[in-house]
Amino acid sequence: MRRLLPVLAALAAAPAGAEEGAAVFEARCASCHSVAAGAPSGAGPSLAGLIGREVAGDPGYDYSPVLREARQRGDVWDRARLVRFLRDTEEMYPGLWMGGAGLRGEGEIEAVAAYLAQSR
Numbered sequence: 083m084r085r086l087l088p089v090l091a092a093l094a095a096a097p098a099g100a101e102e103g104a105a106v107f108e109a110r111c112a113s114c115h116s117v118a119a120g121a122p123s124g125a126g127p128s129l130a131g132l133i134g135r136e137v138a139g140d141p142g143y144d145y146s147p148v149l150r151e152a153r154q155r156g157d158v159w160d161r162a163r164l165v166r167f168l169r170d171t172e173e174m175y176p177g178l179w180m181g182g183a184g185l186r187g188e189g190e191i192e193a194v195a196a197y198l199a200q201s202r
């Protein structure tokens with residue numbers, strides 16, 4: 083294991099492309115979320131311009147109490163928060179209405195985060 087760790091760390095650190103992230107987003111997120119600016123919310127809130135936006139920041143979406151409380155606390159989406167959220171949604175916001183993000187491994191998580199970071 084000890085010799086494997088640096089390899090795993092190098093793999094995890096490899097820049098995950100926004101292009102790969104777009105494909106993962108299509109497959110695992112787009113059924114509920116849109117990233118197009120001005121698009122209406124669907125089953126989930128719009129994620130347009132997510133990075134830098136306050137948590138529960140789609141004005142057209144009726145969020146769960148846990149996300150509304152997070153907004154009142156002043157939580158803002160940055161990339162680190164998004165990655166942590168995608169690793170374990172319930173750990174960050176217990177009682178969230180979304181369930182798990184269903185992403186497989188750090189590669190998919192980093193790719194989706196890269197994709198969302200570049201969509202405005």
Ligand code: HEC
Nearest residue numbers: 110111114125126127137138139140145146178179180183
């Ligand atoms: C089955 C529908 C569904 C899928 C699939 C889904 N989500 Fe969600 N998502 C939701 C719902 C519903 C909420 C609002 C939850 C609440 O109010 O507690 C949400 C909330 C979010 C939020 C918080 C948004 C904000 O405005 O603060 C983020 C970020 C998010 N989802 C990202 C993702 C990503 C990335 C994926 C794909 C890996 C994904 N979601 C897959 C339904 C979904």
